[in-house]
Structure formats: structure tokens, C-alpha cells
Amino acid sequence: MRRFKEAHRTFWRILVGVVKYALLSVLMAAVYYAIFAAFVSTDTEKRLHRENKLYEKLYPGMQEREALVYDVIDHLQFRDARIYKDVFYAPAPSLDPVATTEFFSGSDTIPDRNILKYTALKADALLSVADRVEAAMQEVAAHYGQALPPLSLPLSGISYVQVGASTGERMNPFYKVNARHNGLDIIASQGDPVFAAAKGRVSSVVRSFKGEGNVVEINHGDGYVTRYCHLGDIYVSQGQTVPVGKKIAAIGLSGNSFVPHLHFEVLKDGEYRDPVHYFFASVSPSDYANMLYMSVNTGQSMD
Numbered sequence: 001m002r003r004f005k006e007a008h009r010t011f012w013r014i015l016v017g018v019v020k021y022a023l024l025s026v027l028m029a030a031v032y033y034a035i036f037a038a039f040v041s042t043d044t045e046k047r048l049h050r051e052n053k054l055y056e057k058l059y060p061g062m063q064e065r066e067a068l069v070y071d072v073i074d075h076l077q078f079r080d081a082r083i084y085k086d087v088f089y090a091p092a093p094s095l096d097p098v099a100t101t102e103f104f105s106g107s108d109t110i111p112d113r114n115i116l117k118y119t120a121l122k123a124d125a126l127l128s129v130a131d132r133v134e135a136a137m138q139e140v141a142a143h144y145g146q147a148l149p150p151l152s153l154p155l156s157g158i159s160y161v162q163v164g165a166s167t168g169e170r171m172n173p174f175y176k177v178n179a180r181h182n183g184l185d186i187i188a189s190q191g192d193p194v195f196a197a198a199k200g201r202v203s204s205v206v207r208s209f210k211g212e213g214n215v216v217e218i219n220h221g222d223g224y225v226t227r228y229c230h231l232g233d234i235y236v237s238q239g240q241t242v243p244v245g246k247k248i249a250a251i252g253l254s255g256n257s258f259v260p261h262l263h264f265e266v267l268k269d270g271e272y273r274d275p276v277h278y279f280f281a282s283v284s285p286s287d288y289a290n291m292l293y294m295s296v297n298t299g300q301s302m303d
Helices: 009-038 043-088 114-146 285-297
Strands: 169-172 176-182 182-185 193-195 199-204 216-223 224-234 247-251 261-266 271-273
Touching: 043 224, 199 224
Parallel strands: none
Antiparallel strands: 169 176, 182 261, 193 247, 199 216, 216 224, 224 247, 224 261, 261 271
16 A cells, blocks of 8 residues: 655755746746847837948948048148248148047037137137247348248238139130230229238339230349239339338229239249239138139139
8 A cells, every 4th residue: 555745845945946937937038039039120120220221322432422532631731731832932830630620530529618619719829829920020021131921912801702813824815715824813893902912112113005004013022023913093103112001003904904903923033923822821711712712713814
């Protein structure tokens, strides 16, 4: 005859059973979630998948545009270096590290007010440095008797839309053929005053109905000469010493002039220079950039 004994469950056996059940439940939940995730996508996952597909299509084009932007930046830096060398006959100085686009790589985390504050402080510092450099140049020039380049504008309040063709091969408005153009055309109203771009001595005054028309030539020393052509009335005489900003003539239509304008020339040691390269000290950086663009891309001269 079989006998049965009453089983007594101890605390440890119960605890082990509970732990096994919990582990089995977690494992089953993980298996169910893996199966669900493998075969069922949520709305967010579907949206992210579509966005990833779109970015995959756009990425090659974005790479091409990035390469194009870098090429343009390199070209602009090359042109800036040439302009600096034409004016100062020395290599351009190294760029300020914060002046490059790399400075803005972390700007998403910088509050706008901090960026504005830094920009204002940087601008003030640069203006202060520019004032000190200009004062130093004036002092050196006065002490050693050397002349400064003609850095002042020959007309008052010039806007970049008034700037026409500069030096180089340009279409002649009368003969419709390319011809050498040795100066910068600046559109103005007839009778507007023309000013000396730097201190100097009037070396020549010509009044003519042909060619360059009425012309004033000023020798500024140190090899610099400026010429003002197609003038109307002339208010100075040969041999007269004039300060910078002196009113020397008025805009006219003399000689072979297509419209009233000033044909402005700058020479250094007898060689023609691009006058727009000397405007940077008298206008804002944005205006100077626009003037440079207009002077290079205007294909027809006005004389």
C-alpha cells in the first residue's frame, strides 16, 4: 500500500520559483518586442525612414554645392590678396581666425545677444585700430615728407550704382569695339563738384573739345598721379598746391564722353592702376565689395 507524505514548501523554494517566473516573463517580453519591432513600424519610425531616404538623395548634391562654395571662397581670397598687393606691394596679412566661417560652427549653442555683443566689440576694436593706423601713416608721411596714396573719393557720397567700367579691355560706346580703358568711370550729374583724392600739386590743366576733354592732373609725390577727365568748369590752375578734398572742378560732358561722368585715373610710377582699389579706405566694406563687383563686370566704358 502506497503512502503519501505532505509536502512542505519552504521560503527559499517559493523565492526561487518567483525569480524564475519573473525572468521567464522578462525573456518572453523581450522576444515579443523583438518580433514586433522587426515586422511592425510605428508612425515615427516610418517618418524617420522616409526622411533618411530623402537625405540620401540630397546628400550628393549638397556635397557638390559645398565644394562650389569652397571654390568661390578660395577665388575671393586670391583676388583679395592681389588687391592688397597692388595697393601696398606686400603680401596680404594672415586672416583673423574669427573672421572665417569656422567661427560660426558652434553658433547654434551661443545666444544671439552674445554674438551681437561680441560683433559690436570686435567692430569697435577694428575701428580703433584703423584710426590708429591712419594717424600713424599721417605722422610718418608728415615726418619723412612722403606722400600717401590717393585714398579719398573724387566725388562726394558715391554709391556703388554710380560705378562703371574700370581698367582693362572695354567696349567703346562710340566705335563698338574693345579698346584699352585706363581709368574708372563714375556716373554723376553735370555740375557736381570734383575733389582732389589726396594732397598734391596741379601738374597739368587741359581744356579741349576732343579726346579726354577738360583734364586736371595732380602729382601727389612718391610716384602717385591722379587724372580727372571729361570735366566741365575747372577751378584750379597749373602749379597750384591743393589739399585733400579740395574742389578742383565740376562734372562735365567735354571730349568724347557718352554721358556726364568722371573718368578717374590713378598712376603709380607712370603705370595705370585700378582706381577702385584705392576706395577701400573711404567707404564701408559692403560698399567697397559692390563697387569692385560693378567695376569688374561693366563691359562698356563711357568714353
